Amino acid sequence: MLRFVLVLLIWTWTSSALVRIPLRRMPTIRTQLRTQGQLSEFLKDHRPDMFNRRYAQCYPPGTPSLRLGRSSEKIYNFMDAQFYGDISLGTPEQNFSVVFDTGSSDLWVPSSYCVSQACALHRRFKAFESSTFHHDGRMFGIHYGSGHLLGVMARDTLKVGALTALNQEFGESVYEPGAAFVMAKFDGVLGLGYPSLAEILGNPVFDNMLAQKTVEEPVFSFYLSRKGGDRDPQGELLLGGTDETLYTGSINWLPVTAKGYWQIKMDSVAVQGMSSFCPQGCQAIVDTGTSLIAGPTNDVLSLQQLIGASPTNIGEFLIDCARLSSLPHVTFVLGGKEYTLTAEHYVRKEMFGDRELCFSGFQAVDIVTSDGPLWILGDVFLTEFYSIFDRGQDRVGFALAKHPAAE
Structure with a gap:
């Protein structure tokens, strides 16, 4: 009976500490x-x-x-x-x-x-x-x-x-x-x-x-699904901690370099392991309010060429949907660890009438700070990697997100 009471107390504490x-x-x-x-x-x-x-x-x-x-x-x-x-x-x-x-x-x-x-x-x-x-x-x-x-x-x-x-x-x-x-x-x-x-x-x-001490830990985390529809969850914000069932492997922690945005240092960005952007390191922010991945204009325009994306007259970049399997991987190096996106990850597919259009998930945005130009890791990146925001230790953590096989 005592064991049951202890289990009940622990369950009550954890369920109140973590809010989904x-x-x-x-x-x-x-x-x-x-x-x-x-x-x-x-x-x-x-x-x-x-x-x-x-x-x-x-x-x-x-x-x-x-x-x-x-x-x-x-x-x-x-x-x-x-x-x-x-x-x-x-x-x-x-x-x-x-x-x-x-x-x-x-x-x-x-x-x-x-x-x-x-x-x-x-x-x-x-x-x-x-x-x-x-x-x-x-x-x-x-x-x-x-x-x-x-x-x-x-x-x-x-x-x-x-x-x-x-x-x-x-x-x-x-x-x-x-x-x-x-x-x-x-x-x-x-x-x-x-x-x-x-x-x-x-x-x-x-x-x-x-x-007001309403959260047990000064941490919140995001899981974003690849698909919409009736999938459960389509996404989740967890206040007060993390959910180990939504990611696999260990968490890679990166210190916050400027306390405004959730800003971190990015080691480099490479296309198929060859063409490297910001090879000396640059600053990036982790932004759940931005869907795409953004970076300095010159770098992103070069990246668009390397992945075979063609510009439209309104500043978007189209990709031939039939070529996705042959497109290069794009790898972000953060804290010495590689985070690789395939074309299936960085291409956004939309239906326009009865046609499927494929758009690049990268966009040019020039944000100049005292630390140099910023990159933005938006939802295209965060869908693939579970993200953890730790205010107690001023750090951001990433782990490989778990997605159902059907996704």
């Missing part, structure tokens, strides 16, 4: 726009320079996030975001779907006072219905790669799975111009980066959970 957040894979904004024949026009209208000129007069003078150069600092690419999960805010609970994004640090959802078309198509936070709501009064602006939002600050009770964070600071978006957020399948974003990355003053969600 199911993630759903949804069509990206880019895919939706392409299907509707609107992608080219959208990309033209949402270039940061044109977008700023068109909408700058709609914001209060001196809005920090509209300053020249700010758009290049925020690299969250919601056009290609695929994995969303659920949270709730307020008392009683109001539910929202969000991107759990390691490439940003803010939490925001649409407000019931929002005047933009995008908000009308998404769930909106009703402050007046929550008994635990606290008005803040500060304004904020966040400039993402292809969109900009403005809002007001608030505090309320947040629930993520079985975890509760009291007095969580978040943004209520009141203005989301342009068409970007209209197409989004998610309501808002929950950032999991370091506090220094936040536009909104105050503790990011995971920091608040750590301060």
Whole structure:
């Protein structure tokens, strides 16, 4: 009987310490726009320079996030975001779907006072219905790669799975111009980066959970499946630890080199073991909010040529679907360990009418920092490798993800 009680206590402790957040894979904004024949026009209208000129007069003078150069600092690419999960805010609970994004640090959802078309198509936070709501009064602006939002600050009770964070600071978006957020399948974003990355003053969600001791360990981890549909799980965020059943082999740990993004040192990138990029080492960030793998323009354009990808007139790169088995492997070396992607891993397949199109999973993005240009390891990489984010020891871990044989 005593053994049974001990087992029950251990099971109760572990089940409360680790909280699983199911993630759903949804069509990206880019895919939706392409299907509707609107992608080219959208990309033209949402270039940061044109977008700023068109909408700058709609914001209060001196809005920090509209300053020249700010758009290049925020690299969250919601056009290609695929994995969303659920949270709730307020008392009683109001539910929202969000991107759990390691490439940003803010939490925001649409407000019931929002005047933009995008908000009308998404769930909106009703402050007046929550008994635990606290008005803040500060304004904020966040400039993402292809969109900009403005809002007001608030505090309320947040629930993520079985975890509760009291007095969580978040943004209520009141203005989301342009068409970007209209197409989004998610309501808002929950950032999991370091506090220094936040536009909104105050503790990011995971920091608040750590301060309130709602997670047993200062660790969270991601598993992303290769396929959508009815597979279970399509993806999973685990708060408070890791799940050994979702990966195989040992974990390779890399220290965080700059505490903003989850930034690490990458030893090199090679195509078929021959052509090496950043041979002296370079910096990379691990970003669940970006679907693709991104790098400096010159390197990525050379890489596209080596994998046989041809440019389109809107900046994407197409690959002949019949040639996938003959395409070279691309290997990332991290902490002395090789992480190899085959063409089946780095090519994105989409149906356009009755045709299957194959797109390169690499894109050119120039992000210059004091440590040099950054590479971005997005979901194309993270689908193949289980990722662990350790705030206690400021490190990122990778292990080979387990995928069903059918995938």
